[in-house]
Amino acid sequence: MRRRFLTFAMAATAATALTACTAGKEGAPALGSGPKPSGSASSALPAASIEVWHGFSTPGEVKAFEDAVAGFRAKYPQITVKLVKGVQDDQITQAVRGGKAPDVASSFTTDNVAQWCKSGTFQDLTPVIKQDGIDLSVIPEASRAYTEFDGRRCTMPLLADAYGLYYNKALMKGEQPPKTLSELTELTKKLTVRDADGNIKVAGFIPSFQYYENVPTHFAPTIGAKWYNEDGTSAIGSDPAWKGFLRWQKELVDWYGYDKLNKFRKSLGQEWSADHPFYKGKVAMVLDGEWRNAMIANEAEELDYGTAPFPAADDKPDLYGGGFTSGTVIGVPKGAKNPQAAWELVKYLTTDTQALVTLSNAVRNVPTTKASLEAPGLKKDANFQTFIDIFAHPRTSTIPSSVNSSFNQEAFQEFMNQWEQGSVKDLDAGLAEVDKRINDKLKLSGG
Structure with a gap:
């Protein structure tokens, strides 16, 4: 993903917007309310046009995402998919609040997932996951953790970093x-x-x-x-x-x-x-x-x-053997015009082995299902295999979801910088102040 350097700047803007109620488009159909395809019969899903916002921006990345979507287009030729590249979190949030949400949106950071789930910026996928009989155990626990908040799964993992x-x-x-x-x-x-x-x-x-x-x-x-x-x-x-x-x-x-x-x-x-x-x-x-x-x-x-x-x-x-993981997330925003078709694309991109392998091989991030990790077509030399092993390790974890994730990380990072410079004379007192800043922010957020 190579996008951590964008996270704090973009997430700060998004977090400000998310503190207010999410508006969304009134009267838009709810996810799961439309016709559902049965088995592999593409004709069960009516013709529709969906707009997909993603963060990939370089020519190689954009082509890789196009290639991953190609399989969906072949499966559902009646669905027109328009891809919009280089979109950041604050643009997604503002579009939803302004009633101009895309049908599908993805993000390179997990820091806003908790707020998106809590505020309803992204729709809850739980009903359609259950309806379609998707077994989430095919996704490692850490990736399941960073795509939901407080029992509400509003995103799915696309690719992961380890x-x-x-x-x-x-x-x-x-x-x-x-x-x-x-x-x-x-x-x-x-x-x-x-x-x-x-x-x-x-x-x-x-x-x-x-x-x-x-x-x-x-x-x-x-x-x-x-x-x-x-x-x-x-x-x-x-x-x-x-x-x-x-x-x-x-x-x-x-x-x-x-x-x-x-x-x-x-x-x-x-x-x-x-x-x-x-x-x-x-x-x-x-x-x-x-x-x-x-x-x-x-x-x-x-x-x-x-x-x-x-x-x-x-x-x-x-x-030893585990490590930190996070990754790209994707979901259906509130106000999507064609949520059922949007969900089918989200499901395809996050559970279809070939789609995940195609994207992983092109952008060199870790695919997020057990089948894709073991797929014979996945490119993995010894140095890349290390990260597949880390991602799949039972002790690999992520930062727990919080509505103030970016703020909390920044508060601790600021303290750590002061600590290494020798500006902190009392470690316990300094860490207690970090706790206070985080807890005060939590109270302001209604926690």
Whole structure:
């Protein structure tokens, strides 16, 4: 997906709009109220035209989505499908509230799913899923979790991201990838190269929370950290896993020296360019998503690298092998003109093995059903297989749904940045303040 860098900016706008009641188009047919196709008989579904909004924008991605939809068009030739590319979450929300919703919409982020489900911006798919006899157990639990909220399933998973460790084999010099944070620390120190003045020339691993994919959501599953209590309030300050991880991170930052590490970080190439420091041999190990494999093939094909799960907390070795996952979601917005035809497309794209394999092979994200993960036509070399295994691992998880997901992540991220800079003198008090900010926001949201 490669879209995390868009998430906070777009979600902030969408969250503001979602705090108000969703308007939608009055009088629009409800999902499940129209004729239903029976078995494989396409003629059971009447002729209709549906508009589909999606976030894919590059020529290759747009073609991939077109190719995935082609199978649906062949199955239902009486359904005209109009695809609109490059759409973001705030545009979807505003269109629904303005009574101009598309029939189908997808999003690259899961951060707005809770609000969309709660507000009714997206229609509840539960009745038609039951009506059509879809067995949701074919979808891994983590993906089921990030596509619903409070018992209301308003989206389905399309493709997924999984996060793991990339390592430069030449810089590793025969070392095996670490499996625990202690091993990561030891190897980081061993692989780091400095000049005579102590400036960093090559970093074994960059622990900074200001570096690329090093955000709290991506680390949480491998350290067993909790985000929320059962009542939805923040568990960050009371969970010892977060404290242990933050202390581990700060010790490694201090070993580098914050100023030297920050100077080195700022000298590096951009994450989304051919100058990525991992390509250039400036960083030996990085946390990243499965899409990086495709980017390396396009931008640094000579790079000799390997992939592995990200190291687990020392006291929770059973978590090794899992990781963080999220992904593209798709659903039927409120006010869709042809909701039954829209649902058939959503069902097709999210449960048809060939459609998922076609899309996965083109954009190099993980498909989201067990059958598609095992499909013989799925392209998977050893480095991509790592992420399929991580995605399917029973300990892989996602951030639990919350109506304030983006705010909560930003609040914690801000604190983590202050922590690594040495601005936080009392860890417990600082985390308690993060809890307060999150809980105060929850109260304002009616939680």
